Amino acid sequence: MDVPFLDLKAQYAGIRAEVSEALEAVVDAAAFAGGPFVERFEKEFAAYCGAQHAIGVGSGTEALWLSLLALGVGPGDEVITVPNTFIATAEAISACGARPVFVDVDESTLTLDPAKLERAITGKSKGILPVHLHGQTADLKPIMTLAAERDLFVLEDACQAHGAEYEGRKAGTIGQAGCFSFYPGKNLGACGEAGAVVTDDDSLAERIRRLRDHGQARKYYHAEVGWNARMDGMQAAVLSVKLKRLDAWNRCRSRHAEHYAMRLGDLEALTLPAKADYGTHVWHIYAIRVPRRDGLLAALQSEGIQCGIHYPVPIHLQEAYRALGLGRGSYPVAEESAGHTLSLPMFPELTAEQVDHVCDHIRKHVA
Numbered sequence: 001m002d003v004p005f006l007d008l009k010a011q012y013a014g015i016r017a018e019v020s021e022a023l024e025a026v027v028d029a030a031a032f033a034g035g036p037f038v039e040r041f042e043k044e045f046a047a048y049c050g051a052q053h054a055i056g057v058g059s060g061t062e063a064l065w066l067s068l069l070a071l072g073v074g075p076g077d078e079v080i081t082v083p084n085t086f087i088a089t090a091e092a093i094s095a096c097g098a099r100p101v102f103v104d105v106d107e108s109t110l111t112l113d114p115a116k117l118e119r120a121i122t123g124k125s126k127g128i129l130p131v132h133l134h135g136q137t138a139d140l141k142p143i144m145t146l147a148a149e150r151d152l153f154v155l156e157d158a159c160q161a162h163g164a165e166y167e168g169r170k171a172g173t174i175g176q177a178g179c180f181s182f183y184p185g186k187n188l189g190a191c192g193e194a195g196a197v198v199t200d201d202d203s204l205a206e207r208i209r210r211l212r213d214h215g216q217a218r219k220y221y222h223a224e225v226g227w228n229a230r231m232d233g234m235q236a237a238v239l240s241v242k243l244k245r246l247d248a249w250n251r252c253r254s255r256h257a258e259h260y261a262m263r264l265g266d267l268e269a270l271t272l273p274a275k276a277d278y279g280t281h282v283w284h285i286y287a288i289r290v291p292r293r294d295g296l297l298a299a300l301q302s303e304g305i306q307c308g309i310h311y312p313v314p315i316h317l318q319e320a321y322r323a324l325g326l327g328r329g330s331y332p333v334a335e336e337s338a339g340h341t342l343s344l345p346m347f348p349e350l351t352a353e354q355v356d357h358v359c360d361h362i363r364k365h366v367a
């Protein structure tokens with residue numbers, strides 16, 4: 001039995017007719033760049049999150065970048081984030097001409113550790129960019145409190161946390177703004193590239209809308225230098241079809257997570273992913289920690305079981321960020337997790353037999 005890490009074809013098979021119809025409607029209306037399908041999805045996604053505004057953009061990376069620009073980040077500024085994330089989080093800070101400053105993560109959730117936050121704040125700090133890793137938010141309350149005291153913004157990287165909640169509120173709606181990616185493999189994925197920013201702040205929303213469309217205040221009148229970062233109509237139409245299923249798909253992921261925990265919970269060699277009691281987890285990634293990770297990865301691979309590593313190298317040790325001069329040992333928890341986490345197959349259409357098959361082979365190898 002082969003078990004893929006992710007099976008987008010299985011998902012598509014279940015919604016094929018509806019997706020085709022949605023795409024045809026865009027072609028019939030010739031509403032390709034921005035336009036009514038994007039506006040409709042923005043309304044639906046804002047309502048889903050419980051935010052005043054959603055602004056559709058071209059990717060999660062653009063959502064982060066334009067949000068930071070709109071929050072006033074520029075050369076000489078520092079933005080605080082975590083080292084164990086996809087590089088886009090740090091890239092967006094760098095693209096503004098600012099400097100990413102890292103804080104190590106909490107041992108159990110692997111999200112920004114509020115206890116280590118204060119000492120990272122300097123006179124140049126502009127804001128905090130926590131990452132809701134693997135489908136679970138960071139512990140936002142202490143982060144929001146410290147941010148308010150020190151006059152910093154909080155921008156949430158919710159690119160892995162569509163539908164997750166923190167104390168009853170949706171990820172992305174607690175800070176000044178939240179950024180989402182609709183990259184195909186995310187819990188809510190487009191048929192291509194797309195992203196969005198959600199916020200309750202009218203002027204911030206206005207500024208991001210303007211930035212994504214060449215800084216236009218109205219057609220061909222440019223109030224500032226922006227970029228072309230519009231969402232396209234086809235992506236929006238597909239996302240409207242899929243958004244209706246997001247909660248059901250997230251429930252399937254939760255069921256698989258419980259199944260993994262039931263079958264693997266007694267293995268002392270493994271650390272299963274922790275679920276914090278402050279919110280809900282949408283299991284974008286199911287990452288276990290295991291001492292001899294690479295051996296287990298290879299063993300599973302040879303059995304046709306595809307796993308992943310999220311992420312093998314923390315940002316401060318990436319070649320691209322060599323200039324920051326941060327060596328090994330700077331962020332021990334993030335570094336330890338990079339060496340030992342293994343992401344097991346996780347997608348809504350996974351079957352109970354497939355989960356059992358993965359667990360059987362993990363048990364065999366670890367024993």
Ligand SMILES: *Cc1c(COP(=O)(O)O)cnc(C)c1O
Nearest residue numbers: 059060061086088159181182183
């Ligand atoms: C996917 C992702 C991004 C980037 O999103 P894209 O749509 O690929 O540009 C940013 N941050 C995190 C944590 C992500 O997982």
